[in-house]
Structures are given as structure tokens and as C-alpha cells.
Amino acid sequence: MKFHHTFLVMASSIAISGCASITKDSNQPIRVETYNQQNSMVEDVTCTARNERGEWTTKTPGSLVVHRSGQNLEVRCQKQNSATGFATLVSRANGGMWGNILFGGGIGAIIDHNKGTAYSYPDWVKVILGDNLVFDRKNNVDNQIMTGQAASGELLKKIDADKQKEAEEAKKLAAETPLAPQPQQAAAPAEVK
Numbered sequence: 001m002k003f004h005h006t007f008l009v010m011a012s013s014i015a016i017s018g019c020a021s022i023t024k025d026s027n028q029p030i031r032v033e034t035y036n037q038q039n040s041m042v043e044d045v046t047c048t049a050r051n052e053r054g055e056w057t058t059k060t061p062g063s064l065v066v067h068r069s070g071q072n073l074e075v076r077c078q079k080q081n082s083a084t085g086f087a088t089l090v091s092r093a094n095g096g097m098w099g100n101i102l103f104g105g106g107i108g109a110i111i112d113h114n115k116g117t118a119y120s121y122p123d124w125v126k127v128i129l130g131d132n133l134v135f136d137r138k139n140n141v142d143n144q145i146m147t148g149q150a151a152s153g154e155l156l157k158k159i160d161a162d163k164q165k166e167a168e169e170a171k172k173l174a175a176e177t178p179l180a181p182q183p184q185q186a187a188a189p190a191e192v193k
Contacts, residue, residue, distance in 0.1 A: 027065050031124040033145065034060040034077050034085060042129060047077040049089075060127075068119050075127065083130030088151060090159055092137035093166060094120040122146050134159070 034045040045060040051074070053067035066073060073089040122135045124145045133148025134155055140146060149155060 030064045034127045045077045045079040049075045070119050077127045085127040085129040086132040087127045088134045089121045090136040091119045
């Protein structure tokens, strides 16, 4: 019986650790730096980021604390007498989402999807004034500034198709995974004669 109790505690701990709403905050800091076309840093640029959950503003170099979402984050950086820089930060499912699917079934994944905690954006981006760039979380390296790719309709379609494929794989995996491990029932007590 003691082994059974220990197993349940360990299994519960693993399931909870996979939950993005426990391991990830609904907000995420994103460091933003702005540069000109000659690759020199430009300071005091106003950058505004927007997704369906809100809008946030910072002066560069600086950080935005945005609400996580499955939707991409659109960033616009502008300064008087300078060209405007545009950036699309691509959101991707984070490890908490996959932990939910593998250890907790689809229920936690649905909750975290709806709250946005299942997703992350790139952590640190280099916006070039005068350019329109795409920064895909899939290419994020911790503690390194990310340089974007030139935005094009073709690139954005490819990213959307890739995200759709990930979502379909997650749904398939969630459907194949039981909701939660079922504890074994104890045998009925023996009748005393």
C-alpha cells in the first residue's frame, strides 16, 4: 500500500510539472533592441507590441512584458526622423503544452491554450529600422539576440502551415493519450467467517 501511495504522489508531481499554467506565467518578458540599416544601435525608439490579448510599449533598449498567446505578436518601432521598423514575433507551443498532453491528457492543454500559457515568443529580438522582419520562436537560443528574416507572404504562409501541422500533431497526441492514469482499485476486504 505504501508503494501505491508513493507511486501516486510521484505520478501527480510529474503531471503537474508538465502543466504550462503552473510552470509558465501568462506573461512573458521580451527584450527589444533597435538598430539602423548600418547596424548601429538606435536608442530611445518607441516600440509597441500587439496581439489579441493587449498592447504594450517600451523605449529601446528595453523589455516588454506581454501576455502569452498562440497568435503572433506584431511589433512596430518608431522614432522621429527615423524609418519605422516592423517585426512579427512567431509564437510556438512551449514545453508545458507537450507535458500536459503527455502526462495529463488534453484537458490541461486546452486550458493552457485558452489562457495563452502554452505558448512562448522569442526572448530577445533585434529590430532593424526600415525593415519588416519575422522572428520565429523555433529559432530562439536562450540569452542570444535573434536577428529576423525578411518578412514575405511566402515565409509567413510557410510558418502558418508549420504551426498548423504542430497543432494537428498535438491534437492527435492528445486524443491518443488517456486523460489521467487511473489508480488500481483495492481488492474488496475478505469476508470474515
